[in-house]
Amino acid sequence: MIVEVADLRREFVVRRRAGRLRRTRDVVAAVDGVTFSISPGECVGYIGANGAGKSTTIKMLTGILVPTSGTVRVCGLDPVLQRTALARQIGVVFGQRSQLWWDLPLRDSFRLLAAIHRLPASAAQPRLDECVALLEMEPFLDVPVRQLSLGQRMRGEVTAALLHSPELLVLDEPTIGLDLLSKERLRGFLVRERRERGTTVLLTTHDLPDIERLCERILVVDHGRVAFDGTLPALVARVGAERVLVVDLVEPGPALTDVPGTTLRLVEADGLRQHLAFRQEETTAAAVVAAVSARVELRDLAVTEPDIEDVVRRIYES
C-alpha cells in the first residue's frame, strides 16, 4: 500500500463573534474518522463538496498538518515525522497555491527544483524536455511566472511536481479555473504519465470529467467521513446520477410529461424551455431527442451532465 489511512481525525477550533466582546469557541471535526488505502499505480478521485475535508486530508497525507488522532502512512513513512524524506518521494500540486518562483522565469523554477531534489542533470534534463514538449511550454519558459496565464502556470505547476519522478502524485484541484482546452491537455498528460510510469495519483476535484478521464476509483467524503469507495459506474448506479436534456421549443408547447424514460424537472417561459431528466441506463440522449421532436418543434437543445455536488448530495440523501 502506498497510502494507508486509518481512523484519521482532525479537529479545528473555530472562533465566532457573538456580541460586542464575546467570542464563542467551537471545535469542528473537518476530518472525522476517515479510513482508506491506495495501492501503487492506482488513480483515486477524492471528491466531496466544499468543506467536506478533502484539503485537510491531503495536508495530513503530505505531513504539513498534524492529525488530531488516527494513523497515516505514505510511501511507508510517517508524514509528519519524516516530512522531508517523504517530500522526495511525492509530488504535490495545490491548485490554489503556486510552488513556482513568482518573480523568476519559469525555467529558473525548474532548475531550482532540480537542485532542491538533488537531481543529476542527466536525470533532470530529459525529464524536463519531455514535460516541456508534451505540455507545449517552450514558448513561455523564459517568461516570469507572474506574467503567465493560469493555464500556462498550471502546466508549470504539474511539471514542477513531477520533475523528480515521484511515486505518488497528489493533485488538489489541478483543473480549477482552467478552460476546456487546458483541462483536456492536462488530463491527457496525466493519463500518459500514469501509463508510462505507473505513477500513483490522488486527485481532488469538482470536475466530473477529470474523474471520468483519469480515475478508476472514487472516494467520496462528506462531513469528514468516507461516504463511498468504489468505481465511477458503481457510484452512478448507486446514486442514479441523472443527465438533463434542456430543450428550447419554437413556440410555447405543452408540458412534456410523457417522454419515455424521462422525468420532467422544470418548465420555463410557459413551456418554451423544458428540462427533462433521464438516467443513462434507461435511455439515451438520442432517443429522448427523437421522442421530443416527434411531439414538438425544437429550436435548440443542450445536455447537462451530473456534477459532483449533485452526486455527493444524492449519496448523502440515499
Next chain:
Amino acid sequence: MSLAAARPAAALAGAGFRRWSTYRQAAVAGVFVNTVFGVIKLSILLAVADSAGGTVAGYDRIGLSTYAWMSQGLIAVVVINAWTELADRIRTGDIAVDLARPVDLQLAWLAADLGRAVWALLSRAIVPILFGAALFGFRVPGNPLVLVLLPVSITLAVVVSFACRFLVNLAAFWLTEIRGLVTFYFLVAGLLGGHLVPVQLFPGWLQTVAYATPFPAIIQWPIDLVTGQATGWAVGGVVAAQLGWAVVLLGLGRLVLSRATRRLVVQGG
C-alpha cells in the same frame, strides 16, 4: 552542512539574488533614499560633534562620516524593517508549499536571504558609501586583519538579522497578523543596533541594554571594525560575538519552528 545540502542552498541563494535583481528601479529608489538620509544623519552627528568640540565618544569628523555612510549602506544589506514574506506565506497558507519541499525551511530561507544580501550589497550599499566617501570623507581601515574579517562580519550581520526576522515572522503562526510587531521590531532594532546614532553615544545604561541584545551585532559591530572603534583583540571579539548570536538565534528559530509545525494550521483550503 553536508556537501549534498550545499547544492540546494547555493541554488536558493542564486534565486534570492536573481529575484531581487529583477526590480532595478526599486534599487535605484532605495539608493536615493538611503543617500539623502545619510546626508541628514551625518549633518546632525557633525553638529553634535562641533558643539562637543570636534570629537564625540571617540568619533572625529571623518569617523562620523565613516559611521554614517557605512550604516546607510549596511542597512540595505542586513535589512531590519518590512520583511514579512515568511509571515505572509504563513498567513495565506502558502507555507504549505515550502513545507512540502525536501529542504530545511530555515536553511532554505537563510540561503535565499544571503542571495538577496549579495544583490543589496552590489546595488544598494556601494553607491551611498562611495558618494559619502567622496563628499564627506571615509576612513579606510589600515589593519589587514580587519580587511580579512570585514566580509565575515558583514555576512554574520546578515545571518543574525535573518535569524531575528525569522523569529519575528514565525510569530505569525500564533498571531496571524504581525504588522505591529514588525514596526516595533524595526524601531527597537534600529535604535539599539546603532542605526540611528552610534551605540557609543548612548548614555551608559542604554549602552548596557543595547549590548545585551543581538542588534549591535547586526549594525554597530561591523561598522566598528571600519571606523576603528574596535581595535586589537576587539576585532576578533566582534566576529566571535556575532557568531555566538548567530548560533543562538538560529537555534532558537529552529526550536520555535518545530513548535509551530507541531501545532501548524495551514490557513485556507
